[in-house]
Amino acid sequence: MSTPGVLIRRLLNLQASAFLLVAFFSGVASALQTPTLSLYLSSEIHVSPMLIGLFFTINALAGIVVSQLLASYSDRRGDRKTLILQCCLLGAAGALLFAWSHSYFLLIIIGTLLSGFGSTANPQMFALAREHADKTGREAAMFSAVMRAQISLAWVIGPPIAFMLSVSFGFKTMYICAAVAFVACALLVHFFLPTMRKTVVARHDKLQPPRRNRRDTLLLFIACTLMWCANSSYLITMPLYIVKGLHLNEKLAGEMIGLAAGLEIPVMLIAGYFAARFSKRRQLCISAAAAVIFYSGILLTTSPTLLLSLQFFNALFIGLVAATGMLYFQDLMPGQAGAATTLFTNTSRVGWLIAGLVSGATAQLWGYHSVFLLTLAMAAVSLGCLWLIRKS
Known part of the structure; x- marks a missing residue:
């Protein structure tokens, strides 16, 4: 019969494995979409290089704005697990929008916004991992390095798969695969990642760097x-x-x-x-x-x-x-x-x-x-x- 200590260690190991899997699948979702985006806009949407550059600029700006707003909220009173779950689902919705829509203006307005939420899942996941490591006594630097390595591994295999899917089966199939990766992340987050709710911070305790x-x-x-x-x-x-x-x-x-x-x-x-x-x-x-x-x-x-x-x-x-x-x-x-x-x-x-x-x-x-x-x-x-x- 397992002792409480053994059960706790197994739970912690399961949660640690879940963090690594979420890092890997979030990396796969990004590695499938980013390397082929300019090719997709050029060959499928048929826009000029200037509009492709504009799309990348708006996409980056959307990611910055969304991530900063969510970061401020999550540090004060947000449940990071819920935020990560919602961002993964919105990222999946964004990938599906790219799969079925060929409207440049719809993609640059709605698609970049949804992609901004999808990309925000990553920093929130690392923030939750840091809090989890501090709470459980894990070595934060090593745990973070292993998670980063999962993303690098995803980028080793992701771009070749992305080009293979887009050439052999079309961009729609590639974006559907990216959406599946986001959904896999959402399921892992929902069932395995820990919940660490925050209390409301008083106004006079406004968070600032020392x-x-x-x-x-x-x-x-x-x-x-x-x-x-x-x-x-x-x-x-x-x-x-x-x-x-x-x-x-x-x-x-x-x-x-x-x-x-x-x-x-x-x-x-x-x-x-x-x-x-x-x-x-x-x-x-x-x-x-x-x-x-x-x-x-x-x-x-x-x-x-x-x-x-x-x-x-x-x-x-x-x-x-x-x-x-x-x-x-x-x-x-x-x-x-x-x-x-x-x-x-x-x-x-x-x-x-x-x-x-x-x-x-x-x-x-x-x-x-x-x-x-x-x-x-x-x-x-x-x-x-x-x-x-x-x-x-």
């Missing part, structure tokens, strides 16, 4: 935004640079992205394991330094072998900022897990906004090399910002 942390939080926000902007500019420009600039096989671009995503997984796990021994500030400085080396290498080499070898530094760059950045925000904003997690998530969204605006114009005016010079400068500035954060 005054001594506001400067460091701002520096961290700038650094993470610049790092994600550099990465987004690279992802936008690199395939064109490989094909049109270096005249190499387009498969090399896919191999570079896939190799980097695969290498990110052990980087995240190692970062979580050593989180207690090395400060988060130091890990992020290593991340920015790796970015400087990576973009310098991209500028200096044209060899496919060397371009693939450089992905180690790319994985070190992205793996460390993805595994450590969110936890650092949470440390600098105690009692505001939702706001801190969403703030970190929005550094990526703001990075995409800036990258979409500057990378295309820069490449058109001064060539592809100029984009990588810009990303190198972003990495260097982010390293400077991280260096200015006070040591804890």
Whole structure:
């Protein structure tokens, strides 16, 4: 007969497994939709490149607004489990809207709003996981790193599946599969994730970062935004640079992205394991330094072998900022897990906004090399910002 202690441990392990599965399926839902969105808008909706860029901008803005509003609410009185469940269901509705609607204006008005709710499930899930880890005595850094690794795994397998589904069976099938992934997340959330209700916070206890942390939080926000902007500019420009600039096989671009995503997984796990021994500030400085080396290498080499070898530094760059950045925000904003997690998530969204605006114009005016010079400068500035954060 099982003792109460054994039953509690089994329940905690079940909840931990559920967090990992939700992270994986939410990553799959995103990895199915994001890589093929521009192709879908071009080939199915038949809109111009300018309108495609506008769609990405509105989509990012919708995600920022929705996530910030929900983060503020959830930190004060929201039940994160209910919010995550609702966001997953709205994300599924958004995927189904893309599957059956070919109206650009309906998609840019309603579709981006529903997608904004769907993408907000992710930061809320990580905030709930941090609270769950703190309550149950789990090592938060390692648990978060393992969850991040699930999302990276989803991005290793998701984009190839997305292109295979869209080419072989059509975009409708692909978006239905994304909706199924969201529904799977909703079921896992409903039946297995813990409920941690919040009490109403008094007006005089308005949640704010401690005054001594506001400067460091701002520096961290700038650094993470610049790092994600550099990465987004690279992802936008690199395939064109490989094909049109270096005249190499387009498969090399896919191999570079896939190799980097695969290498990110052990980087995240190692970062979580050593989180207690090395400060988060130091890990992020290593991340920015790796970015400087990576973009310098991209500028200096044209060899496919060397371009693939450089992905180690790319994985070190992205793996460390993805595994450590969110936890650092949470440390600098105690009692505001939702706001801190969403703030970190929005550094990526703001990075995409800036990258979409500057990378295309820069490449058109001064060539592809100029984009990588810009990303190198972003990495260097982010390293400077991280260096200015006070040591804890």
